[in-house]
Amino acid sequence: MAIRRFSEKKLTGEVLKRIRGTKNPRLKQVMASFIRHMHAFVRDVKPTQEEWFEGIKFLTETGRLERQEFVLMSDTLGVSMLVDALNYKANAGSTESTVLGPFHRQKAPRYALGANISKNRGDGIPCRITGTIRNLKGRPIAGAELDVWEAGADGFYDMQKGKAMNLRGIFKADAKGHFHFRCVRPEFYPVPHDGPVGKMLRATGRHPMRPPHLHFWITAKGYKPLITHLFVKGGRYLDSDAVFGVKPELIIDFKKGKDGAATAHYDFVLMKAK
Amino acid sequence: MAIRRFSEKKLTGEVLKRIRGTKNPRLKQVMASFIRHMHAFVRDVKPTQEEWFEGIKFLTETGRLERQEFVLMSDTLGVSMLVDALNYKANAGSTESTVLGPFHRQKAPRYALGANISKNRGDGIPCRITGTIRNLKGRPIAGAELDVWEAGADGFYDMQKGKAMNLRGIFKADAKGHFHFRCVRPEFYPVPHDGPVGKMLRATGRHPMRPPHLHFWITAKGYKPLITHLFVKGGRYLDSDAVFGVKPELIIDFKKGKDGAATAHYDFVLMKAK
Numbered sequence: 001m002a003i004r005r006f007s008e009k010k011l012t013g014e015v016l017k018r019i020r021g022t023k024n025p026r027l028k029q030v031m032a033s034f035i036r037h038m039h040a041f042v043r044d045v046k047p048t049q050e051e052w053f054e055g056i057k058f059l060t061e062t063g064r065l066e067r068q069e070f071v072l073m074s075d076t077l078g079v080s081m082l083v084d085a086l087n088y089k090a091n092a093g094s095t096e097s098t099v100l101g102p103f104h105r106q107k108a109p110r111y112a113l114g115a116n117i118s119k120n121r122g123d124g125i126p127c128r129i130t131g132t133i134r135n136l137k138g139r140p141i142a143g144a145e146l147d148v149w150e151a152g153a154d155g156f157y158d159m160q161k162g163k164a165m166n167l168r169g170i171f172k173a174d175a176k177g178h179f180h181f182r183c184v185r186p187e188f189y190p191v192p193h194d195g196p197v198g199k200m201l202r203a204t205g206r207h208p209m210r211p212p213h214l215h216f217w218i219t220a221k222g223y224k225p226l227i228t229h230l231f232v233k234g235g236r237y238l239d240s241d242a243v244f245g246v247k248p249e250l251i252i253d254f255k256k257g258k259d260g261a262a263t264a265h266y267d268f269v270l271m272k273a274k
Numbered sequence: 275m276a277i278r279r280f281s282e283k284k285l286t287g288e289v290l291k292r293i294r295g296t297k298n299p300r301l302k303q304v305m306a307s308f309i310r311h312m313h314a315f316v317r318d319v320k321p322t323q324e325e326w327f328e329g330i331k332f333l334t335e336t337g338r339l340e341r342q343e344f345v346l347m348s349d350t351l352g353v354s355m356l357v358d359a360l361n362y363k364a365n366a367g368s369t370e371s372t373v374l375g376p377f378h379r380q381k382a383p384r385y386a387l388g389a390n391i392s393k394n395r396g397d398g399i400p401c402r403i404t405g406t407i408r409n410l411k412g413r414p415i416a417g418a419e420l421d422v423w424e425a426g427a428d429g430f431y432d433m434q435k436g437k438a439m440n441l442r443g444i445f446k447a448d449a450k451g452h453f454h455f456r457c458v459r460p461e462f463y464p465v466p467h468d469g470p471v472g473k474m475l476r477a478t479g480r481h482p483m484r485p486p487h488l489h490f491w492i493t494a495k496g497y498k499p500l501i502t503h504l505f506v507k508g509g510r511y512l513d514s515d516a517v518f519g520v521k522p523e524l525i526i527d528f529k530k531g532k533d534g535a536a537t538a539h540y541d542f543v544l545m546k547a548k
Contacts, residue, residue: 003512005522008360015352021480022477023477023479027477033315033318037312037315038315038353040311041307041311047357047360049358056342056348059333059337060344063338069334070333070337077289077308079316083323085282087322203298238277246277249279251277
């Protein structure tokens with residue numbers, strides 16, 4: 001038995017050879033590409049053993065946090081928006097998508113149209129959102145579901161403060177595709193920056209801020225789910241969102257109503273599922 | 275203020291622009307390379323949102339395990355041996371290096387020459403190792419320290435079974451650079467495969483086995499530390515080590531002595547520290 005010696009050049013080929021038995025062809029493709037790009041990165045930067053171990057420690061710390069720190073890492077390195085761009089090409093007037101982020105929760109409360117998703121009255125500036133959900137032909141999608149979530153005026157999502165659901169809810173559009181609900185006017189806030197992501201942002205001279213926005217996940221039978229934001233026109237950090245999530249088409253006016261509340265309107269357009 | 279829209283092509287440039295303020299030049303270089311290679315990987319495989327989230331979950335699970343699963347991931351994807359190859363070029367007869375792996379422990383017991391690192395008598399086949407530690411000129415390095423560790427006959431390292439130290443120890447070479455100690459003859463064993471690494475190995479049609487070996491970390495003042503293995507000639511899996519750690523120069527004869535014990539001899543050669 002001849003035992004081969006793998007030079008730094010031949011090692012990548014040997015690792016690729018080892019995974020030739022992968023049964024799932026898609027997994028084989030993804031793993032082969034990952035091995036190639038990972039090895040290319042290592043060959044490019046030539047880490048010392050100490051640097052390599054710093055990297056291992058950093059990944060381990062990222063995985064150990066209770067919250068979804070790897071999602072945040074993906075978001076802050078532009079990877080999530082890249083995945084979004086590769087998958088969701090808005091066309092013929094359908095609404096642009098953006099990142100899911102780490103703050104969506106399953107089973108948010110279901111509300112009747114008009115309800116307020118903020119349970120703490122007097123928290124932040126009251127806000128009314130109205131709009132429609134339509135298809136590419138402009139026809140209303142009756143019964144489309146709109147899952148909305150936002151940070152509070154203090155910059156925190158409910159789950160950053162406890163288990164109780166707040167500032168999130170699911171609404172069903174009426175027969176004409178209309179929806180309306182109340183919330184608090186979104187304010188800018190920092191992504192969680194007391195962990196590895198925060199360390200990375202500080203070390204690379206970046207701020208952790210996201211511009212003011214409402215987050216949406218809109219679904220309807222026969223249509224492609226839409227994950228998107230509405231951003232407040234004139235809000236801070238629109239040009240330097242820590243997660244690269246801003247698209248100009250999603251920036252809208254939040255006007256001041258007669259009663260001092262903010263009001264905004266948006267017509268979402270879904271595309272057909274394939 | 276004009277808000278730009280980032281196409282999938284322009285997004286990478288924008289992320290790189292954001293880290294321009296990185297103060298540490300080495301970190302800047304590493305992060306820029308990582309961002310480029312990571313984005314290239316994502317553009318190459320075009321993950322769906324579901325696949326992207328599978329990846330996030332996989333990384334998170336890898337970080338959550340108590341043991342150092344990311345080291346094992348790096349080892350089984352050939353990354354650790356690549357880092358080794360880039361950093362440690364054996365030359366002029368110095369001993370080849372190989373991966374550290376996840377089983378080295380700080381503060382192993384210090385033993386007098388001749389001691390047995392196995393605390394459970396009757397465990398496995400007894401083994402005697404002798405050798406020298408020399409420099410490139412062939413001169414003994416008196417007082418060089420040899421930290422040795424191995425799996426037991428059952429295929430487990432001490433730390434996989436509890437907190438007690440066993441099958442590891444630190445020896446000091448004598449004035450002539452000689453060392454000798456007793457242990458159990460190494461057997462092949464699987465790397466831990468009940469976690470994400472095991473999942474990856476199974477899905478890619480790979481076995482988790484490592485060929486029989488002793489693990490060494492040899493240090494001496496003024497010399498480059500040497501992390502290496504001695505492999506048992508004729509042992510199983512020498513040609514398909516799950517962590518790509520075998521180098522032909524490190525495979526040696528473990529002969530059977532008169533008393534039934536295995537014996538092996540090796541002369542380690544260290545290179546000067548820079």
